[in-house]
Amino acid sequence: MTDNNETSGATPEDEGRVPKRVIGTPSPVGTQELLPGDEPEQGGTGYVLDEKKARRAERVAAAFFTLSFVAGIAFIVFYAVWPGHVGNINRAARSNYTLGTAMTLILLGLAVGLTIWVRHLVTTKEIVQERHSISSTPEDRAVFNQYLQEGSRESGLGQRRLLRRTLLLAAAPLGLLPLVLLRDLGPLPEKKLRHTAWKNGTRLVVDGTGQPLKASDFNSPGSIITVVPEGAEDNLDEIATGAVLLLNLPVDQLKVKKGRENWHVGGIIAYSKICTHVGCPAALFEQTTHHILCPCHQSTFDALDSAKVLFGPAARPLPQLPIGVDSQGYLIATSDFHEPVGPSFWERGRPKV
Numbered sequence: 001m002t003d004n005n006e007t008s009g010a011t012p013e014d015e016g017r018v019p020k021r022v023i024g025t026p027s028p029v030g031t032q033e034l035l036p037g038d039e040p041e042q043g044g045t046g047y048v049l050d051e052k053k054a055r056r057a058e059r060v061a062a063a064f065f066t067l068s069f070v071a072g073i074a075f076i077v078f079y080a081v082w083p084g085h086v087g088n089i090n091r092a093a094r095s096n097y098t099l100g101t102a103m104t105l106i107l108l109g110l111a112v113g114l115t116i117w118v119r120h121l122v123t124t125k126e127i128v129q130e131r132h133s134i135s136s137t138p139e140d141r142a143v144f145n146q147y148l149q150e151g152s153r154e155s156g157l158g159q160r161r162l163l164r165r166t167l168l169l170a171a172a173p174l175g176l177l178p179l180v181l182l183r184d185l186g187p188l189p190e191k192k193l194r195h196t197a198w199k200n201g202t203r204l205v206v207d208g209t210g211q212p213l214k215a216s217d218f219n220s221p222g223s224i225i226t227v228v229p230e231g232a233e234d235n236l237d238e239i240a241t242g243a244v245l246l247l248n249l250p251v252d253q254l255k256v257k258k259g260r261e262n263w264h265v266g267g268i269i270a271y272s273k274i275c276t277h278v279g280c281p282a283a284l285f286e287q288t289t290h291h292i293l294c295p296c297h298q299s300t301f302d303a304l305d306s307a308k309v310l311f312g313p314a315a316r317p318l319p320q321l322p323i324g325v326d327s328q329g330y331l332i333a334t335s336d337f338h339e340p341v342g343p344s345f346w347e348r349g350r351p352k353v
């Protein structure tokens, strides 16, 4: 004890202190319910629980296990009577939420019950396993030393300084090569990811034909077409970020966000075609529900309500392109998108004024 105090710097006052307990660790053995007569020296197990507290803990743990059981039954019942694959997308979403909640309760009940069991009903004791020393014997070290010196002598590494130094010199650039290869990642994108080829006055032209569109040409309700910025029809990089879905929606059903009142032309509305999940083309449109679907992972967007996400892994709506009409009646963009297009891992940009 004296030695320990000397090495750790502990004072005699420190000895009486109870060490602070770290959350998540079991109570120190000394504070467990060790009953007289059950000490190991007297042939006992060394640890006896307070039966009153143990029973209370048992009841609480059992309650959580019961909760887990009930949730498990509920999961099966929900799945059987309310299958998510039958019916529309809203039903599937509700089914997923319900099943997810039941599954959460199952796992939570088990986890809490087991934790209570382990922390309050299982006694703690220190077990020491004796191991032999893992350091090498002096004989082994001597043999190793001898081999090392022989190897050094025979290879000439020790004597031939010129060779040794030039070898080290030759190896030095190897450490720098990964840095040089970083350049192959290309130039930094800087602000490029926040912009597309759209700007005020750019005409919307049909993808594939390059034909500009007049609002009067696109007047059938429920129509959908892919358009790209005029002048960028053959630029695959520009199309990859600037492809737009043009939709003709019933204007009286549109839920126009504040500040976007002039972003559509009589119900003709434009959204980025690049899915905000991982960038597939979101190109399927359900005319009856006005839902835009991405075929890759089934993200579903509400075209009537600013393309907000209804279902699936996408985390944000499809960005909307503000559009208008030029003096000749052709549909044009009135600005670039107001936020980055594509997957959500690109941080959303500050709205441009």
Ligand code: FES
Residues within 6 Å of the ligand: 275, 276, 277, 278, 279, 280, 282, 294, 295, 296, 297, 298, 299, 312, 313, 314
């Ligand atoms: S890329 Fe569209 S849902 Fe995954």
